[in-house]
Amino acid sequence: MTAKVDFFYEFASTYSYPAAMRIDRVAEAAGVTVNWRPFLLGPIFAAAGMTTSPFNTQPAKGRYMWRDLERICQADRLALKRPDPFPQNSLLAARIAQALPDDGKRAAFSRAVYVAEFGEGADIAVPETLGRILEKLGIPAAPLIVQAGSDSVKQALRAAVDEAKAHGMFGAPNVVTSDGELFWGNDRLDAAIAWAARIG
Template sequence: MERPRLGFWFEFASTYSYLTAMRIETVAADRGVDLDWRPFLLGPIFARQGWSTSPFNLYPAKGRYMWRDMERLCETLGLPLVMPDPFPQNGLMAARIAHAGRKDPWIGAFVRAVYMAEFGEGRDISDPALLAGLLTDLGVDAPVLLAAAEKPEVKIGLRAAVSEAETLGIFGAPSFVTADGELFWGNDRLEDALDWALRLTD
């Protein structure tokens, strides 16, 4: 019988995606669910809503709540939290690299490393030198991946991923999509999404 799969849609600028990225690979493996790593960009989706930045910036009360919520959750999970400046970060290059390597064995470790640099250390993830260093630390050929991120097919592929996300009804990150198209949104819905994915193979 084919193993259940779950699409993990994440945006590198997303705070709650940080929480999910740091645990999803272990949790999914424990449940016997395979992951499809789906980096995408929320900026174009937000722009079509008339938003020029994160809603956490547009609505200050919501932003204050989110950062306090992140403090509580990171403390519970044992994760460091540093607010990056600026927020949201420009994760375009990181997303292109992740898209290019989304099926490679190092993808999970790379995604976690980017999120840790961003929200755990407050570093600028738009810096190619930072991304190159993260790739090198993972034993990946950084110049090859940085070059791949600039290839037209990768740029087009990432744009297509944004369009696919919209078609699936995705409006925020993290989001999870099961094989039958069921959509779950938010770090706190990860376990529900895994349960649904497992139901499909019962």
Template sequence: MTGRIQFWFEFASTYSYLSAMRIEDAAARHGVAVDWQPFLLGPIFAAQGWDNSPFNIYPAKGRYMWRDMERLCAARDLPFVRPDPFPQNGLMAARLALVAKQQGRIGPFVRAVYAAQFGRGLPISDAGVLAECWCAAGLQATLIQDASAPETKAALRAQSDKAQKLDLFGAPSFIAGDELFWGDDRLDEALMHAASI
């Protein structure tokens, strides 16, 4: 691999679903390694005075996003079901993603969670749903307990702090070198930049 890209994602983010399902294949074509970075948008939104997703706060924006997701998922042959409620609580999923990262299985786990949430409309705060995703990613059942460990909770808080210091304001976000790219529609540009440095 010649380059590296940080992929900052939030499990409640619809457009992060699109990126998560294609980033590894796209990165491989560019010879770029993917560094998966789960974080929570809640603290970032709160700092902007929002107590909800902007897609809920601004109904016209929300209607557009849902229709856009339908179009994009159809074009990419991805299943799409609007989860209810939206946004989902991705706290435990994000903690588990950090454990999966330590085990070298973060990509398969993240894709399984996104597929459950946006592909089947399942609640990703449900322990049973997450256990199914965990097993689908080839992870040992005993490791799921590590999500509640104090060090895992602290690691996720540190992720959110780092995201704020990087001036991230949404997901998905990609960092290649010193450049920030925001949105699934900027993934290819981000990969090209990562491959050039």
């Protein structure tokens, strides 16, 4: 049986960017399959009494994060341009990702959104930005954007947030292995994949 992990990612999350760009490569090398699971941190932050990213409310932490991300992106040969505003409104992007089948299309769209947002500084809250990404991937944008606003997609994304809460998630990215182990952060991605491969 092929080992599997659930990859929970938030489009507004800085550290989800490098994680999303490398997780499939790391997982494939270890014989692990990745289930791409978009979710939203906003409801989780709100439940903790936060109205924005802790990287904004704690300036020293924010300065460290951006410098750390510069180092990571340089090492991974990823472009980096800070989006304005930060964090971005990721709701529509998350709904579109949820609407896409997890057959490679969701992963390809998600990576392209991260490149646009953190590599180019584009505003991912704008439907035109996401529409261009879809069209470049050969996916008709208009019907999918309509589908992203359907009740079934909204409910599926809410269920993903509820599942994230049940796992005890408080940030992103996260990897959950088949035995329920939670690994938080881009820096724990390799350990998560190794764990998943070991338990099968």
